[in-house]
Amino acid sequence: MMIGVLPIGRPEPGAGKMAAFFWSLKPADADTVRAAGLERWKERVVRLWPECRAYTSQIDSFDQLSLARYGHHTMKRPTSRRLAVIGDAAHSTSPQLGQGANMALLDAAALSYALARTGSVEAALEAYVAARRWHVRVFQALSLAFTPFYQSDSVALPFLRDRLVARVARLPPVPRLLASMVAGTVIDPFRRIGLAEAKWPGRLADEA
Numbered sequence: 001m002m003i004g005v006l007p008i009g010r011p012e013p014g015a016g017k018m019a020a021f022f023w024s025l026k027p028a029d030a031d032t033v034r035a036a037g038l039e040r041w042k043e044r045v046v047r048l049w050p051e052c053r054a055y056t057s058q059i060d061s062f063d064q065l066s067l068a069r070y071g072h073h074t075m076k077r078p079t080s081r082r083l084a085v086i087g088d089a090a091h092s093t094s095p096q097l098g099q100g101a102n103m104a105l106l107d108a109a110a111l112s113y114a115l116a117r118t119g120s121v122e123a124a125l126e127a128y129v130a131a132r133r134w135h136v137r138v139f140q141a142l143s144l145a146f147t148p149f150y151q152s153d154s155v156a157l158p159f160l161r162d163r164l165v166a167r168v169a170r171l172p173p174v175p176r177l178l179a180s181m182v183a184g185t186v187i188d189p190f191r192r193i194g195l196a197e198a199k200w201p202g203r204l205a206d207e208a
């Protein structure tokens with residue numbers, strides 16, 4: 001089971017900050033969970049992650065939850081005549097690597113940078129595609145490769161994840177590699193779009 005809380009900003013200027021709360025199940029199991037009742041589901045979530053009571057306590061009905069389905073898809077070319085496609089519409093994937101919102105924002109920044117730096121819409125669209133091509137492709141491939149480790153009926157893959165990967169993940173340089181994977185920086189997405197990574201304080205940054 002995956003439970004997550006995703007900060008989603010303010011719905012309008014001046015409004016309070018919001019977060020999306022989600023947990024995952026197979027769509028085919030949704031009716032069984034509903035039939036078992038809301039309290040049973042809340043107990044399970046809170047048992048796994050007690051701090052989630054702050055969110056589950058705001059839910060009085062399954063109708064307040066949306067069943068989100070997702071698929072893996074990468075557009076070969078996210079532009080057409082005077083048209084750019086960005087975000088999930090251009091490259092959707094399972095949310096296991098937690099990169100979808102970042103990728104959408106990087107697309108928007110790349111498009112804006114390309115429009116400001118080139119002399120025509122055609123040239124800007126070309127620059128946008130070139131700037132994002134490899135970062136998008138690498139993360140789509142990583143997501144496709146890693147999703148089965150998180151979500152599958154296989155016995156072997158979760159065993160590898162919990163026993164082998166859990167140990168290897170502590171041996172340098174693997175922590176750094178994993179950190180760059182979940183930070184979206186396996187390939188530098190910034191330089192080509194006129195941005196630079198923030199200087200993050202903390203252990204990993206100190207080790208650099």
Ligand SMILES: Cc1cc2nc3c(=O)[nH]c(=O)nc-3n(C[C@H](O)[C@H](O)[C@H](O)COP(=O)(O)OP(=O)(O)OC[C@H]3O[C@@H](n4cnc5c(N)ncnc54)[C@H](O)[C@@H]3O)c2cc1C
Nearest residue numbers: 004006022068070086087088089095098099100101102104
């Ligand atoms: C369960 C779950 C957990 C996730 N966790 C993370 C995470 O931890 N980190 C992360 O970075 N990403 C995460 N993501 C992915 C992230 O939410 C998406 O990648 C991101 O929202 C994509 O942004 P977008 O603007 O491309 O699309 P969306 O956010 O889907 O926005 C598209 C908008 O278009 C609207 N729309 C659709 N059709 C029409 C129409 N015909 N007319 C008008 N409007 C329309 C929709 O209502 C929607 O508001 C998660 C996704 C899911 C489902």
